[in-house]
Amino acid sequence: MGLFDFLKPARQRYKYARMLNGRMPIFSQFGTNIYASDVVQQAVYCIVKEAKKLTPCHIRGLGSDVMPVSGPLQRVLEAPNAVMTTAVMLERIAYAYYTQYNAWIIPVRDNNGTVPALWPVKPSRVTFIEDAGGRLAVTMEFADGTETTVLYNDLIHVKHHYFANDYLGGDAHGLPDNEAILQTIELNDALMQGITRGVKSSYAVNGIVKYNTMLDDGTMKKNIEALTGRLQNNESGLLGLDIKGDYMPITRDVKLVDKDTLEFIDSKILRHHGVSLPILTGDYTPEQHAAFYQKTIEPFVVSLAQAFTKGVFSREEIGHKNAI
Secondary structure: OOOOOOOOOOOOOOEEOOOOOOOOOEEEOOOOOHHHOHHHHHHHHHHHHHHOOOOOOOEEEEOOEEEEOOOHHHHHHHOOOOOOOHHHHHHHHHHHHHHOOEEEEEEEOOOOOOOOEEEEEOOOEEEEEEOOOOOEEEEEEOOOOOEEEEEHHHOEEEEOOEOOOOOOOEOOOOOOOOHHHHHHHHHHHHHHHHHHHHHHHHOOOOEEEEEOOOOOHHHHHHHHHHHHHHHHHOOOOOOOOOOOEEEEEOOOOOOOOOHHHHHHHHHHHHHHOOOOHHHHHOOOOHHHHHHHHHHHHHHHHHHHHHHHHHHHOOHHHHHOOEEO
8 A cells, every 4th residue: 555545536526616706716836936045945944943843732622721632633643644753744834834825734534534644745736626515625636647636624724824815825826925025035136146246257357468569360369378378377376477568457346235235135035934033043032032933933833723623623523622
């Protein structure tokens, strides 16, 4: 039995689910890749590292108190599947949440309705459909060409920035809404490339040699080749010339972007992801870390807990105050 044999094709007849805006409910999970930016990668991974520290727990409410519940579900939360630890599963979910704005987890169920495994998946395309009874389902297509259809209520779906699309987080097409930050990232990249070119060009030409006689093309070529060889072999950076040539040094005046401008651009990208510079560098105070947790991590934790609760438990079980 393969690891992903639970991804089985649907045999029931479905039709496309209806969207309020009249669009077809078919969504590709690929968008503009802002995550090639090192600043964005570092910001996202700061959040992901915090998410890995979470400890999911099956709890049940008793009046105003809650108590942990030991049992099969808790064991799955501590060992989600055959190839992932809890930290690895949370890392994968958090990365999908912040880069794709949608994280998908399939709770595998046995014949008794027990959940023996949790599998985070990365579909390349999702289609929302309905069965004859009006139940919402999702057909997932994957990069290797396989697909599966799962009832939406049997899925764990964690959405980020959920307001523009009826079913998905992100923009109206269910993609990450990166327009607001893309221009800043492009500016940051252009500045860094400009600095690199400026530094390289400052070492490209040191001076000009002016020959004081008329040279034909053949002689000029020989002189240039000889000059090139002398430049390459001279370790001191000084070049001897005969009386026929004058050397005119080029004064370097390389203008680099000032430190404050670069810091402003970097901090603007970081603020977009809810990460401060002290959090990025690891040189933060307890107050700064608490602010980062409350502003950035806690909303994700709430979304994650509610999505897991909805996807794992039935309405009756939730009614009996079961939660993750």
